[in-house]
Every structure is written in structure tokens, then in C-alpha cells.
Amino acid sequence: MRRGTAERRSSRGLRALAVAGILGGALALSACSSSGGKKSEGGGDGAGPRLKIAMITHSGPGDTFWDIVQKGAQAAAAKDNAEFLYSADPDGGKQAQLVQAAIDKKVDGIVVTFAKPDALKDVVARATAAKIPVVSINSGADVSARFGAVAHFGQDESIAGEAAGRELARIGAKNALCVVHEQGNVGLEDRCAGAKKTFGGKLENLFVQGTNMPQVKSSITAKLQADKGVDGILTLGAPFAATAVDAAKEAGSQAEVGTFDMNKDLIASIKSGTIRFAVDQQPYLQGYGAVDELWLLKTNGNVIGGGRPVLTGPAIVTKDNAASLEAFADRGTR
Structure with a gap:
């Protein structure tokens, strides 16, 4: 069902307020980190006992997105005087095993992604039964509270997708591919x-093996060669955008490329016009907010959101606007 003009204006207004709030929050968090920088070099300035916080994600090898998430988490851990432990596996069952390992270590808090929620449901229930608070990030906003997590930090993937669809239309694409690099990932x-x-x-999903970039x-390339009418490519992670550009060149295609997420190299590609846009979910903020929430919960009973x-x-x-983010991307936080 199509929305009326007034409803669309209202929706845009709400999203604008949400983005303004996010940016304000990011500045506030950055200010906290900066003000505590010198103290954290000596072991952090967080009050109370030193906490041990584990983050377990569905990241595959070499995914630079998760490097940015970790940088945010590590910055919050340094400020809060917390020990930060990271592990990941794209296989849902193996990710659940890593969560169980964190439970066995009796950590003080767990940060987890729900890319494959059914695989994580039981083990997260065991964590909460053991009185270990859980915060989710990135994937699984719709199941987070139901599974027992106290908070979730991430973007609404459906709304983000709608934003990407509008950008594809804005750059003039008519027949596009949506490149899904991890089958079964509900967020993608x-x-x-x-x-x-x-x-x-027309937007067609193209499933690829994200852990094997030559295969991606x-x-x-094969799809572009088979369908010369494809004029747009939407990738769902920054590393895949550069690969899509190379594939289009190899196939002799003029397809324009847009993507989700960012990294240092992507900023330069956006500035040059090689990649037309990125949908940024601010991964640094996800990692920072999740660790800080667990510290706030443990030390002051706070729940954000x-x-x-x-x-x-x-x-x-x-x-x-890419140039305004270049300095942050250069230091690996955007």
C-alpha cells in the first residue's frame, strides 16, 4: 500500500529527528571517550570492579565492518575499566558454542548478534538464567527483547533497505541486483x-559466498554477462562494493554500485564517484554503546532505550558529504 504525501513527510521528519539524535549521541559518547582518554591509559576511569565483557558476532574472516565495531567496543571498555573479549563465527551453531564458552568463563556481560536467531535462542536463555546480562547489536532487533536481551543497538534493517532503494532510484537504476553475501542472515x-x-x-537477489571474495x-561477473540490462548493484557490505565495481569492469557493464556500510577505502571511492552511495549504520557506535550499556547496568542499573x-x-x-567523514574513516572508526 502506498503512503500519502503527508504520511511520507511525517515519516521523513521522524527519521530526520532520529538521525539528529544519533549524531548527538555519537558526539556525546565521543566527548566521554575523549575526556577519559588519559585516565584510560592507566587502566581506565570506570568506577567499581573490573568487568569482563564478551562480544560474540557472526562475522566472517576479513570483514572490515567488524573491525570498526570492535574499535568502538574497545574504546568503551578502556573508558569503563573493562576487559573486552571478542570471538566470531558465521555459522549459527558455532556462534552459539562461543556464547556458551563465554558463559562458562563466567563473564559479567555478553554482547551478541542475532543474524541467525534460532541458533542463538537457547544459549542466550542459558546466559540470562546464569544472571549474565545480554545486549544484542547489529542483527535481530525484532527478537532481542523476546530472547531476553536488555537492549539492542543497530539500525532497523527494513528502513535502511528502503533508504537504499530510494538511493538506487535517485542514481537512475531501473534493473538492479541485491548481492546477499550470507544466506540465512535475516538482517541482509x-x-x-x-x-x-x-x-x-526490478530488484533481484543474488546470493554469493561472502567468505570467498574471488567467488563473489x-x-x-557471470550475472552481469548473462543479463546486459542490469544497471544497478546494491551490495550489503563495504568490501563487496569494491568487488562489484571490479566485476562490472570485467563484464563490460555500466552498472552503478551502491552499498551498505563503510570503510576507509570506500570513502575515496564515493568521492570519486566509483561507488555512488553508502548506507552507514555507524558500527563504532554499536560496539561502544553495547559495552557502555553493560557497564552502566552493572554499576548503576541503567538500561538505554x-x-x-x-x-x-x-x-x-x-x-x-563523504569528505566530512574522511578523517574518521582514516582512523578506522567510520
Whole structure:
């Protein structure tokens, strides 16, 4: 069902307020980190006993997105005088085993992603039964509270997808691919579904093996060679955007590329116009907020968000505003 003009204006207004709030929150968190920088070099300035916080994600090897998440988490841990432990596995069952290992270590808090929620449900229940608070990030906003997590930090993937669909339409694409680099990841599927709602043209999902970048390139290349009408490519992670650009060159395609998420190299590509846009969910803020929430909960009983997801995006990055983020991307925090 199409929304009326007034409703669309209202929705845009609410999203603008949300983004303003996110940016304000990011500045506040940055100010806290900066003010505590010198103290944290000597062991952190967090009050109370030293906490041990484990983060277990669904990251695959070499995914630079999670490097940024970890930097945010490490900054918060240094400020809060907490020990930070990180592990990851894209296989849902193995990720659950890593969560169980954290429970066995009797950590003080767990940060987890729900990319494959069914695989994590039981082990997260065991964590909460052991009185270990759980915070979710990035994936699984819709199941987070139901599974017992006290808070969730991330973007609404459907809304982010809708933003990406509008950007694809803005750059003139009519027949596009949505490149899904991890099958079964509900967040990635929500992004493509959201983009289809607002794109207005044809958008087809293309599944690739994200842990094998040569295979990603060959799959995109083959699709572009088989369908010369494809004029847009939407990737769901920054490393895959550069690969899509290479695939388009190899296939002799003029397809424009947009993506989700950012890294240092992507800023330069957006500035040059090689990649037309990025949908940024601010991963640094996700890692920082999750660790800080567990510290606040343990030391002062605080819960950020009041039981609702704390949105960290989407923020749209184009050639018009990429330069303003370049310094942050250079230091690996955007």
C-alpha cells in the first residue's frame, strides 16, 4: 500500500529527528571517550570492579565492518575499566558454542548478534538464567527483547533497505541486483526486501559466498554477462562494493554500485564517484554503546532505550558529504 504525501513527510521528519539524535549521541559518547582518554591509559576511569565483557558476532574472516565495531567496543571498555573479549563465527551453531564458552568463563556481560536467531535462542536463555546480562547489536532487533536481551543497538534493517532503494532510484537504476553475501542472515534479507519496496524498478537477489571474495566476483561477473540490462548493484557490505565495481569492469557493464556500510577505502571511492552511495549504520557506535550499556547496568542499573532498539542508522553517505567523514574513516572508526 502506498503512503500519502503527508504520511511520507511525517515519516521523513521522524527519521530526520532520529538521525539528529544519533549524531548527538555519537558526539556525546565521543566527548566521554575523549575526556577519559588519559585516565584510560592507566587502566581506565570506570568506577567499581573490573568487568569482563564478551562480544560474540557472526562475522566472517576479513570483514572490515567488524573491525570498526570492535574499535568502538574497545574504546568503551578502556573508558569503563573493562576487559573486552571478542570471538566470531558465521555459522549459527558455532556462534552459539562461543556464547556458551563465554558463559562458562563466567563473564559479567555478553554482547551478541542475532543474524541467525534460532541458533542463538537457547544459549542466550542459558546466559540470562546464569544472571549474565545480554545486549544484542547489529542483527535481530525484532527478537532481542523476546530472547531476553536488555537492549539492542543497530539500525532497523527494513528502513535502511528502503533508504537504499530510494538511493538506487535517485542514481537512475531501473534493473538492479541485491548481492546477499550470507544466506540465512535475516538482517541482509530485510535490507533487500526494504529496498524492493521503494526502488520502483526490478530488484533481484543474488546470493554469493561472502567468505570467498574471488567467488563473489565471479558470481557477479557471470550475472552481469548473462543479463546486459542490469544497471544497478546494491551490495550489503563495504568490501563487496569494491568487488562489484571490479566485476562490472570485467563484464563490460555500466552498472552503478551502491552499498551498505563503510570503510576507509570506500570513502575515496564515493568521492570519486566509483561507488555512488553508502548506507552507514555507524558500527563504532554499536560496539561502544553495547559495552557502555553493560557497564552502566552493572554499576548503576541503567538500561538505554527503555526496552526498545536504539537506532544507530541509517545515515546516507554520498559524494556530497563523504569528505566530512574522511578523517574518521582514516582512523578506522567510520
